[in-house]
Amino acid sequence: MFDWIKSVLASSGTKPALPPELRLLLEETLDECESMYRSAARIAVAECPQLTGDAGAFARRMHDLHRGLMVKLVMEVAAADRLWHAAEREAAQVVLRHAWGAEVDDSALGNAIRNMTRHAETLQWSSLLEPFVKLPPLQSQLPEVVALAMRVANVVAKADGDIQPEEVQVLKRLRTQLESLARSVPLSVAVGATQRHGAASQPGVAKAQAVAVEQQQQASPATKPPTPPPLTAEQRQRELECGLQELDALIGLDTVKHEIRELANFVKVQAYRREHQLLTSPLSLHTVFEGNPGTGKTTVARIFGRILLGLGMLERGHTIETDRSGLVAEFAGQTGPRTHQRIDEAMHGVLFIDEAYSLVSERGDDPYGTEAIQTLLKRMEDDREQLTVVLAGYPSPMRRLLQSNPGLSSRFQRCLRFPDYTALELLKIFRSLCQKSHYRLTSAAKRKLHDTFQQLIDEKDEHFGNGRLARNAFESAIRRQATRLISIAPITRELLTTLEADDIE
DSSP, X not given: OOGGGGGGOBSOOOOOOSOHHHHHHHHHHHHHHHHHHHHHHHHHHHHOTTOOSOHHHHHHHHHHHHHHHHHHHHHHHHTTTSOOOHXXXXXXXXXXXXXXXXXXXXXXXXXXXXXXXXXXXXXXXXXXXHHHHHOHHHHTTHHHHHXXXXXXXXXXXXXXXXXXXXXXXXXXXXXXXXXXXXXXXOOOOOTTHHHHHHHTTTHHHHHHHHHHHHHHHHHSOOSSOOOOOOOOHHHHHHHHHHHHHHHHHSSSOHHHHHHHHHHHHHHHHHHHHHHTTOOOOOOXXXXXXXXXXXXXXHHHHHHHHHHHHHTTSOSSOOEEEEOHHHHOOSSTTSHHHHHHHHHHHHTTEEEEETTGGGXXXXXXXXXXXXXXXXXXXXXXXXXXXXXXEEEEEOHHHHHHHHHHOHHHHHHOOEEEEEOOOOHHHHHHHHHHHHHHTTOEEOHHHHHHHHHHHHHHHHTOOTTOOTHHHHHHHHHHHHHHHHHHHTTOOSOOHHHHHEEOGGGOO
16 A cells, blocks of 8 residues: 555654654554554454455555554644644654654655655545444444544644644544544443453464464355364463453443353353263353443443353354344345344354344334244254354343243343443543543543533433443543644643543533
């Protein structure tokens, strides 16, 4: 994508013009964004069976997308007023060195900027962020990527100490474009995502499994995905430990954590009994997750799959997320194949069906939804050793669904209840988002947030957003902070990373 840059890389530097504090913040943000793209590549390879091609090629593609994002950000903001000041030129050099590992000397910088400008015009935000928009396991990271991108843009805009009207307009337009992408995907609560993405499913294990499965598929196509190569005992233990750490890192959900740990302990003891040639009890892993939106059901489902992989109950441990639209077709003869396809994608892992009660109309005249459930029940029986199904949704509709279908109620005897978050827990979620994106709250901001959350809880209905509420509040706060800071110069690291009470709606 960027072969043109090789002709302008050199070994010498230039005199610093960017304030040291802003330069350090820019370098740290670039590193953090690159780490997120690399981690996302590992997660996608491990959890997205629909990806085709070599895992290494996908990782390189993600690296190119990261470089393209940084180049386009710098070009869009620095060129807004058609003037390249010394500090902006140095910011461009920082990006080039970060992306390609070499400096651009003064004589070549002008040529580099012209090339970067020309190529940046051909790049689209939707393409640069596409994996975070289209791949479900990565969607929860999109707001964080947007926050990092806006931090880079603000540093470049503030680089020379003066904010020109053209730069203000570019920043506003940029924020609108990026946030419209973030709002286009259904975000699940990803509290604890730092731990999850940092550990990243043991990248060597994930990549080896993904490549091996792909090679098996190419060698001998089958109607169902082949069984991945088994993990070693050490690899399974690492997966189990990492999964339990992710679970513990989640805010709240104490009862859910206890029940999953209890299940893990039961599975371990059953394994010990088999080793001693003792009778073991039959165990069904199919589970119902009851809870309002934003209570962490999707996040826990992904962790649940990883824990089951570590326990040796699943061979891959990935999670396929779907809903009625992914299982039920609009015309006769299409629902069965569509449901089979989703189940095949989830083989050796977890099939997570959100708003599962919508599979069947309460009026009872829904033959396509009924067909999807019957197909699911048969596959759960036929593939009971290779598939775990999680049905999720609002508590009352989920109970009605199970009561109305004996086949479902007999197969889903485990129910995890996800309570709404308290005001203190929502504040903790907000602070975890701040920590990941390098923000901090003043004491006054914390008090205002807590009071705001408590008021919203007192007035809540069944559509209360829970963790999504905290994420939305965070995104609103950093937007308001940007508006507050846009007319301030010179900018400092402390200003850029502090959220005050006025930033809280």
